[in-house]
Amino acid sequence: MRRFLVAGNWKMNTNRASGEALAGALAAAAPSPEDGVEVLVCPPFPYLACIGDKVSGSAVAVGAQDVYFEPEGAFTGEVAVNMLKDVGCQFVLIGHSERRHVLGETDEIINKKVKAGIAGGLQVVLCVGELLSDREAGQTESVLDTQMAGALADISAEDAKDLVIAYEPVWAIGTGVTASPEQAESAHEYLRKWIANRYDSSFSEQIRILYGGSVKADNAEVLMGQTNVDGALVGGASLKPELFIPIIDAARKLASA
């Protein structure tokens, strides 16, 4: 049985005070581990430590939004896996569409980051997803093939055992346009089959595949209720407790059903 993961990607939002207030509210409301739901928040780098303190002892885990693949050295502006671990991070997002399309990250860079994250003991949330033009051209699956094969090159099933995939159609991110439950399920089913082909089917049954792209309280339950959807990666609606807690509650309800 796959456990739901509800993750908040704060992107370049919040400040120390607003982030701590948000984290405090989530820690107070977060489900217990027996509820079958894990909660993750991914604040900006400067706040990882203070948000980690705020959620310490609660069921909320902390992750970074990115990481660099080198262990240390002359890489101005970059942050290494061990630094994230040192401040209490358990997870890291890799290959978010904004990293790919705004910051120019390639599948090759993403592959190096995934390898570094796994080698360092972080749980990697690998983000994949097609542009609207890809979908309109009927290229969704081939884009997913390329992104998955690129990101997971030379990574064994054993290495990937804690991997989480996030399917985030780029046209649904921050736009208020959500993939329909059928569109989400179809992509998730495709990704699960892809993993079964690349690795094996028992591994693909264990791996969690989150949906991301304009997840809100009013669509979370139907999206996460799809057979192959194991949680959500939430941007805008993760920035306010009154928007994010109902999404956690939707997962909790589905987990107990």
Ligand code: PGA
């Ligand atoms: P959104 O962002 O929920 O604001 O669409 C999702 C994401 O980018 O992870």
